[in-house]
Amino acid sequence: MERIALFGKGGSGKSTIASCLSYVYAKSGLRVLHVGCDPKRDSTLRLLGERARISMVDLIFPQDPREAVLRSPHGIDCVETGGPFPGVGCAGRGVILTMERFQRLQLIKEDYYDLVMFDVLGDIVCGGFAAPLRHGFVQKLAVIVSDEPMSLFAANNIARMVCTYAKNGVSLAGLIGNCRLDVPGASEVLQNFATLLGTSVLAHFKGDPLVRHAERVNQTVAQFAPDAPVTAAFVRLAERLRGLDPSSLPLPQPIDDAALDRFLHDSEPAWESRAAKPLRKTRLRK
Numbered sequence: 001m002e003r004i005a006l007f008g009k010g011g012s013g014k015s016t017i018a019s020c021l022s023y024v025y026a027k028s029g030l031r032v033l034h035v036g037c038d039p040k041r042d043s044t045l046r047l048l049g050e051r052a053r054i055s056m057v058d059l060i061f062p063q064d065p066r067e068a069v070l071r072s073p074h075g076i077d078c079v080e081t082g083g084p085f086p087g088v089g090c091a092g093r094g095v096i097l098t099m100e101r102f103q104r105l106q107l108i109k110e111d112y113y114d115l116v117m118f119d120v121l122g123d124i125v126c127g128g129f130a131a132p133l134r135h136g137f138v139q140k141l142a143v144i145v146s147d148e149p150m151s152l153f154a155a156n157n158i159a160r161m162v163c164t165y166a167k168n169g170v171s172l173a174g175l176i177g178n179c180r181l182d183v184p185g186a187s188e189v190l191q192n193f194a195t196l197l198g199t200s201v202l203a204h205f206k207g208d209p210l211v212r213h214a215e216r217v218n219q220t221v222a223q224f225a226p227d228a229p230v231t232a233a234f235v236r237l238a239e240r241l242r243g244l245d246p247s248s249l250p251l252p253q254p255i256d257d258a259a260l261d262r263f264l265h266d267s268e269p270a271w272e273s274r275a276a277k278p279l280r281k282t283r284l285r286k
Contacts (some may be wrong), residue, residue, distance in 0.1 A: 001108070002115040002242055003137055005023040006176070007122035008144030009154035013178040016211060017144055018119035020220040021047045022076055024238045030114040032076045037129060039083025043119040046220045047072040055082025056098040065101040095120070099131040108137060115242070117133045123154040133165035139246045142202060145193075147179055147186040149264050152193055153239070156260055159197050159252040168181015171249035172197075177204035189267045196263065198253040203237040205230070220262070264273060
């Protein structure tokens with residue numbers, strides 16, 4: 001059974017990519033479990049066609065945790081870990097609770113699912129969001145990253161987390177570029193950053209408008225535009241990610257903060273083209 005996790009900074013597009021990959025895998029005939037590890041409960045939105053009605057944290061003893069497993073119209077089993085009301089409690093508690101229930105109930109069985117996809121928030125340095133790695137549920141982890149500084153900072157921290165839990169069998173599969181615009185120099189920045197980490201760029205998406213159109217109707221782009229080039233790119237990514245042997249993937253080499261600052265400074269020319277235009281001056285009324 002394949003056990004894949006996508007991590008990334010909030011807003012990086014990880015849920016969009018994770019749900020599309022789950023859809024592609026299910027369409028290929030695999031039995032898929034998609035696990036959204038974010039308090040917003042929006043990872044399964046494009047698979048179910050609506051926000052999940054119930055999450056793991058909504059269940060009260062003695063309810064069966066399996067009640068939080070929802071079947072999508074495409075045959076994908078979907079789980080949202082959920083979380084506390086904003087400003088109250090620990091955001092990672094839902095992930096911890098879900099992993100503990102998975103372990104106790106043996107919900108992830110080798111003979112039931114062919115692939116499990118974890119979609120995990122990756123810009124909060126919290127042990128709760130590392131629970132899938134700590135419990136040994138993840139074999140391959142890919143990081144969704146753009147050429148923006150904070151996205152690269154988060155990716156470097158995620159690489160550190162992989163090193164911490166490598167003993168549990170998790171490997172860094174690589175980076176998945178996802179830039180909002182096709183900015184000149186962005187691909188080079190991602191390739192150079194991947195080289196620093198000792199990994200590779202698995203794919204690079206560049207803000208195809210079809211993805212946004214699909215999200216507006218709560219669909220993955222693979223369902224919305226099955227014949228589009230961007231869907232073909234997702235299929236290639238799915239095949240490449242699944243074809244990786246975790247035991248052959250090198251341990252990442254996260255860089256220290258000083259080296260990261262130097263890299264970001266050296267990459268500055270790649271961001272010049274996205275510099276904001278000067279604000280139009282307005283005359284204030286007296």
